[in-house]
Amino acid sequence: xxxxxxxxxxxSLLTSKLSSVATTNVPKGHLAxxxxxxxxxxxIIPISYLNHQWFKELLNFSEEKFGFTHPMGGITIPxxxxxxxxxxxxx
Numbered sequence: 001x002x003x004x005x006x007x008x009x010x011x012s013l014l015t016s017k018l019s020s021v022a023t024t025n026v027p028k029g030h031l032a033x034x035x036x037x038x039x040x041x042x043x044i045i046p047i048s049y050l051n052h053q054w055f056k057e058l059l060n061f062s063e064e065k066f067g068f069t070h071p072m073g074g075i076t077i078p079x080x081x082x083x084x085x086x087x088x089x090x091x
Contacts, residue, residue: 034076035084042074043084054087 026032029047034040049055058077065078077084 032074034074035079035081037078037080040076041081045088049088049091052091054090058084058087 026044030044031047033043033045035043058079059075061079062075062077066076
């Protein structure tokens with residue numbers, strides 16, 4: 001799982017680097033994820049989230065739902081914004 005996760009993140013970061021808008025809006029040490037079930041909202045999160053079990057579980061769920069082709073061009077987390085914010089507060 002670790003290698004797949006790193007590969008997905010690298011691919012997403014590469015995609016973000018290709019877009020000049022994305023790179024100017026994401027500070028070093030962070031990454032952008034899209035969260036939501038219907039409407040997707042962009043969150044900028046610290047890369048330290050990658051070490052948290054809840055985030056790893058969300059990434060696994062995302063992989064099951066989307067594979068490695070994410071509709072927003074970046075990592076898409078298929079949960080409600082409220083749930084994601086609740087999870088992130090536990091960090």
